[in-house]
Amino acid sequence: VSAEMALPLWKNLLQTTKERILQQRRLSLYNRAHGYEEELIKKKLQQFAGGSINLSREDNGIGILTLNNPKLMNAFTGTMMVELQERITELENWKDGKGLIIYGAGNTFCSGSDLNAVKEISNSQDGMNMCMFMQNTLTRLMRLPLISVALVQGKAFGGGAELTTACDFRLMTPGSEIRFVHKHMGLVPGWGGAARLVRIVGSGAALQLLSGAARVDPEKALRLGFSEQTLSSSDESRALEEARAWLSQYTEGPVSVIRAVKKVVTAGRELPLEDALRTEKDIFGTVWGGPANLQALVRRPKHK
Numbered sequence: 001v002s003a004e005m006a007l008p009l010w011k012n013l014l015q016t017t018k019e020r021i022l023q024q025r026r027l028s029l030y031n032r033a034h035g036y037e038e039e040l041i042k043k044k045l046q047q048f049a050g051g052s053i054n055l056s057r058e059d060n061g062i063g064i065l066t067l068n069n070p071k072l073m074n075a076f077t078g079t080m081m082v083e084l085q086e087r088i089t090e091l092e093n094w095k096d097g098k099g100l101i102i103y104g105a106g107n108t109f110c111s112g113s114d115l116n117a118v119k120e121i122s123n124s125q126d127g128m129n130m131c132m133f134m135q136n137t138l139t140r141l142m143r144l145p146l147i148s149v150a151l152v153q154g155k156a157f158g159g160g161a162e163l164t165t166a167c168d169f170r171l172m173t174p175g176s177e178i179r180f181v182h183k184h185m186g187l188v189p190g191w192g193g194a195a196r197l198v199r200i201v202g203s204g205a206a207l208q209l210l211s212g213a214a215r216v217d218p219e220k221a222l223r224l225g226f227s228e229q230t231l232s233s234s235d236e237s238r239a240l241e242e243a244r245a246w247l248s249q250y251t252e253g254p255v256s257v258i259r260a261v262k263k264v265v266t267a268g269r270e271l272p273l274e275d276a277l278r279t280e281k282d283i284f285g286t287v288w289g290g291p292a293n294l295q296a297l298v299r300r301p302k303h304k
Contacts, residue, residue: 029139030132041129048078048117055087061098061255062247063091063146064240070106075114076159081130085137091144098258099251100148101243102167107236108154109176110163131190134159138166138192143266145259147250151243152176152227153234158185162193165200168262170227171243172218173234178226183213199269201226254292260284 030036051069058064065087067074076084091097104110121130141148150156150164151171156178164170164178172178180197182188188210189197197206201224208214221227231242251258260283267279287293 028136030136034132035125035128036132037129038133041126041133042082044121044126045078045081045117045130045133048114048120050077050114051075051080053080053083053087055090057094057097060248061096061251061258062244063094063097063100065091065100065102067102067104067110069114070104070108072114073108073111073155074104074106074160075111076117077114078117080114081134081137085133088137088140088144091146092140096255097144097146098255099247100144100146100167101151101240101247102148102163103151103240103243104153104160107234109150109152109156110160111155112158112160112181127190134191138163141166142196143270145262145266147247147258147262149228149243149247151231151239152178153236153239155179157181159191159193162189162191162196165193165196170221171229171231171246172221172227173231173239174218175234176218178216178221179213180210181213183211256287256290257292260287 051067051072051074054066054068056064056066067076067080069075069077069080091100121127147169148167149169149171150167151173152164153173153176155176156164158179158181161178161180170178180189180193188194194206194210197209201209205224205226209216216224216226218227218230222230229246231239231246233239233242263283264280267276267283270276271279
């Protein structure tokens with residue numbers, strides 16, 4: 001096969017593979033068959049206004065997602081839950097993205113759900129719908145082809161603690177804490193936090209953190225392998241700078257390659273081995289013979 005013929009074939013394969021990977025990522029965990037009524041729950045959630053979820057996308061391919069409701073320690077109002085879904089859709093469509101930092105305004109992370117909204121939707125069906133809505137959103141966050149890090153300042157409680165588990169990594173500032181307080185609310189995690197926590201720290205530690213509603217300070221988080229590093233500053237802008245610097249060691253390099261790395265890891269984590277291997281083969285096919293690969297071959301012709 002000549003090079004002229006191979007290129008369109010390769011491009012074609014690239015396109016179909018991309019589409020398939022995208023479809024897998026977009027698949028909702030829940031649909032009508034599960035009794036899930038997305039439009040209905042969005043309408044309900046929209047009645048509980050306040051706060052916002054802000055996204056800024058930087059030229060270096062790092063996005064900054066801010067939970068912005070400082071009056072309530074960045075608790076999720078209904079409109080913030082809906083906005084989070086919108087921001088995740090924007091991130092799914094951001095072709096140049098490589099990394100994502102999630103943090104809370106006003107030097108604290110997130111205190112979970114706004115109890116005013118929760119009280120109003122306390123019937124079981126609404127609760128289940130809210131649970132399915134947030135699980136869908138956080139699963140899509142986890143599957144983004146971006147390397148994500150939660151920057152935890154102040155408190156990450158309840159749903160806020162669950163949100164940290166939907167990121168690839170967690171960084172904590174001095175004096176901050178993560179706490180799964182669900183037991184004290186007569187609940188268990190419902191946004192996928194328990195399932196993800198088990199995969200991060202193992203079932204024994206997860207059981208302790210959930211059944212003890214234990215305070216996880218930076219030291220304990222490091223010991224459990226729950227956090228990667230304790231940053232040196234608690235100051236908001238300095239901590240954000242440190243988080244940027246920490247993340248940049250993993251996002252340096254061509255967009256296509258960084259995104260491919262995240263995709264193969266996601267496949268390995270989520271799929272049965274044979275499917276994960278096939279997905280890895282497909283993603284490998286999108287970068288093999290690609291610009292970054294060809295440049296590297298030119299730069300490094302010999303083994304030394």
